[in-house]
Amino acid sequence: MKIAQLVRPNILSLKPYSSARDEFPGTEGVFLDANENPYGVLNRYPDPHQAILKQTIANEKNLSVNQIMIGNGSDEIIDLAFRIFCEPGKDKVLVCSPTYGMYRITADINNVEVVDIPLNEDFQLNTQLLLEVAERESVKIVFLCSPNNPTGNLLKDIDIVLRQFEGIVFVDEAYIDFCSQKSLVEKLDEFPNLIVSQTFSKARGLANARVGMAFGAPEIIEFFNRVKPPYNVSGINQKAAVDALKDREGFKRNLYSILSEREKVIEALKKLRVIKKIFPTEANFVLVQCMHAGDVYQRLIEKKVIVRNRSTQIPDTLRISIGTPEENRLLIKSLKEL
Numbered sequence: 001m002k003i004a005q006l007v008r009p010n011i012l013s014l015k016p017y018s019s020a021r022d023e024f025p026g027t028e029g030v031f032l033d034a035n036e037n038p039y040g041v042l043n044r045y046p047d048p049h050q051a052i053l054k055q056t057i058a059n060e061k062n063l064s065v066n067q068i069m070i071g072n073g074s075d076e077i078i079d080l081a082f083r084i085f086c087e088p089g090k091d092k093v094l095v096c097s098p099t100y101g102m103y104r105i106t107a108d109i110n111n112v113e114v115v116d117i118p119l120n121e122d123f124q125l126n127t128q129l130l131l132e133v134a135e136r137e138s139v140k141i142v143f144l145c146s147p148n149n150p151t152g153n154l155l156k157d158i159d160i161v162l163r164q165f166e167g168i169v170f171v172d173e174a175y176i177d178f179c180s181q182k183s184l185v186e187k188l189d190e191f192p193n194l195i196v197s198q199t200f201s202k203a204r205g206l207a208n209a210r211v212g213m214a215f216g217a218p219e220i221i222e223f224f225n226r227v228k229p230p231y232n233v234s235g236i237n238q239k240a241a242v243d244a245l246k247d248r249e250g251f252k253r254n255l256y257s258i259l260s261e262r263e264k265v266i267e268a269l270k271k272l273r274v275i276k277k278i279f280p281t282e283a284n285f286v287l288v289q290c291m292h293a294g295d296v297y298q299r300l301i302e303k304k305v306i307v308r309n310r311s312t313q314i315p316d317t318l319r320i321s322i323g324t325p326e327e328n329r330l331l332i333k334s335l336k337e338l
Contacts, residue, residue, distance in 0.1 A: 003192060003193070003217065003219045003220055003223075004219070006085050006140060006167060006168060006193075007084055007085060007223060008083075008084065008085065008086070008087055011083070011084050011223060011226070011227060014226055014227065016225070016226045016227070017229075017230050019034075019045070019048050019230040019231070020033045020034035020045070021034070021045060021047065021048050021049075021230075022048065022230075025049075031044070042235075042236070044235075045231050046231055046233065046234055046235030046238060047235065047238065048230045048231050048232075049225075050070040050233060050238055051065075052238070052242060053070060053211075053233075053238045053241050053242050054068045054070065056241075056242050056245050056246070057213060057245065060245055061183075061185055061215075063185070063188070063215065064218070066218040066221060066222070067188060067215055067216065067217070067218060067221055068213060068214070068215060068221065069213070069214040069215075069216075069221045069224040069225055069228070070211065070212070070213060070214075070232075070233050070238075071197075071211075071212040071213070071214060071228070071232065071233070072210050072211075072212070072232045072233055073199065073201065073210040073211065073212045074172065074174060074197045074198075074199045074201075074212035075102055075106070075212070076212060076228070076232065077197050077212050077213075077214045077224070078102055078103065078106050078143075078170070078172075078197070079106050079109070079110070080214075080224055080227050080228060081141060081168070081170055081195065082106055082107065082109075082110040082112055082141075083110065083227055084223045084224065084227055085140050085141055085167075085168055086107075086110060086112045086140050086141065088110055088111035088112060089111050091112055091113075091138075091140045092112065092113040092114070092115050092137050092138065092139050092140065093107055093112055093113075093114055093115070093139060093140060093141040093142070093143060094114075094115045094116075094117060094130065094133070094134050094137075094139045094141070094142045094143065095114055095115075095116055095117075095142075095143045096116070096117055096118065096119050096125060096126075096130070096143075096144065096155075097116050097118050097119065097313070098118075098119065098123075098148075098150060098151060098310075098313035098314055099119075099143070099144075099145050099148055099149065100143075100145050100148075100149045100172060100174075103143045115133060115134075115137050115139060117129055117130045117133055119148075119151075122153075123148060123151040123153050123279070124153075124155065124156055124157070125144075125155055125156065125157050125158075125161070127157040127160055127161065130142070130161065131160075131161065131164050131165060134165055134167070135165075135166075139165075139167055140167050140168060141167060141168045141169075141170055142161060142165055142167065142168070142169050142170065143170045143172065144158060144161070144169065144170070144171050144172065145171075145172040145174070146158065146171060146172070146173065146176075146181075147173075147175040147176070147178070147179050147281070147282045147283040149172075149174070149175070149283070149285075150285075150287055150308070150310045150313060150314070150317070150319045151279055151281075151287055151314075152175075152279060152280065152281030152282060152283040152285060152286060152287050153279070153280050153281065153282065154179060154181050154282050158171060158184065159187075162187075162191045162193065162194055163191075165193070166193075167193065168193050168195060168220075169191070169193055169194055169195070170195045170197065171184050171194065171195070171196050171197070172197050173185075173196055173197065173198050174197070174198065174199045174201070174202055175202055175203075175282070175283035175284060176198060177202065177203030177204075177255060178202070178203060178255070178258065178259065178262075178282060178283050178284050179282030179283070180282060181282070183196065183198070184196050185198075185215050188215060188216060188217065192217045192219075192220075194216060194217075195214055195215070195216045195220060196214070196215040196216070197212060197213065197214050197215075198212070198213045198215070199211070199212045199213065200212070200213075200240075200241050200244060202284060203251070203254075203255055203258075203284070204241070204244045204245075204251065205244070205254060206237075206240055206241060206244055209236075209237040209240045209241065210233075210237060211233060211237050211238070211240070211241045257324075257325075258284050258322050261322050261323070261324075261325060261328050262281070262284065262286065262322045264325075264328065265286060265320070265322060265328050265331070265332070266278055266281075266286055268328075268332045269286070269288060269332070269335075272332075272335050272336065274290050274291050274296060274335060274338050275288050275289075275290050275335075276288075276289045276290055276291060276316070277289040284321060284322050285319050285320060285321045285322060286319075286320050286322070287310065287314070287317055287318075287319050287320075288317065288318055288320065289314070289315075289316050289317050290316060290317075290318060291316070292316075293309060293311050293316040293317060293318055294309060294311060296318065296335075296338060297309040297318060299338060300331075300334055300335075303330075303334040303337075305330060305331050305334045307319065307320045307321070307331075308320075308321075
């Protein structure tokens with residue numbers, strides 16, 4: 001596969017911005033080149049290439065640094081994928097609803113048409129239809145979220161899409177740490193059209209820091225680095241991500257707690273009359289169908305318990321994030337009182 005044939009022509013010829021730290025990457029000296037304030041603790045620009053963070057991630061995932069791009073959250077990575085591969089007003093992408101809403105929002109911002117092939121009743125891909133429509137509509141990118149948001153389940157047949165689709169397959173693995181399946185990062189060498197996105201916001205507990213990761217073939221990652229803003233992730237957030245990766249014991253402890261609490265919450269929800277159905281989940285949330293979901297949502301707010309009403313995507317559903325043991329007990333207590 002020739003990735004360059006999928007890239008917008010103007011991106012192929014784009015010369016990226018050269019920052020002061022590109023022209024002099026050293027760390028010692030009197031720095032009078034970037035128009036920075038000489039005073040203060042946070043007065044210097046961060047490393048635009050995030051070298052320490054990338055190397056730490058590369059060691060963790062057994063990858064090369066040139067297979068990694070760091071974004072200001074996964075949302076920036078999604079936006080950059082549109083800007084690299086999709087000509088506004090001309091190209092199309094494909095999504096499988098219900099799924100993460102930012103794919104469509106970002107498409108609208110970039111004036112890119114969205115083709116929607118809904119998931120089946122088990123929230124799995126209509127694989128053959130997807131492939132047929134993608135070819136007929138000359139789709140540039142297929143966006144797949146696994147584990148899926150808001151349903152929580154893993155998607156099957158992604159390998160089939162990767163083998164048969166001739167465009168970019170963007171797999172959003174924001175919740176991969178909570179599930180039993182290995183990451184598709186392990187298959188980057190097998191599929192040159194694969195982009196995998198992950199985040200520090202979920203399992204690593206750094207939602208406030210806004211650090212996302214894109215993994216792909218070096219050719220794809222080079223285009224991401226060509227298009228991204230020079231200082232897109234702050235030095236503070238880069239260090240927070242490095243520290244999070246080094247804290248392996250804390251990560252394992254928190255992950256175990258969330259997974260354990262997830263099972264306790266599911267068992268408690270099964271006993272509540274207001275809950276009609278609990279959907280299988282491999283994420284840090286559970287999707288439930290309940291009686292009068294809108295009313296339940298509002299009454300939980302009155303009790304200062306905030307969940308997400310997903311009834312616009314799937315009728316009468318609420319998405320419930322797994323909190324601390326105390327927060328989860330308050331959730332169940334409040335639902336019982338309904």
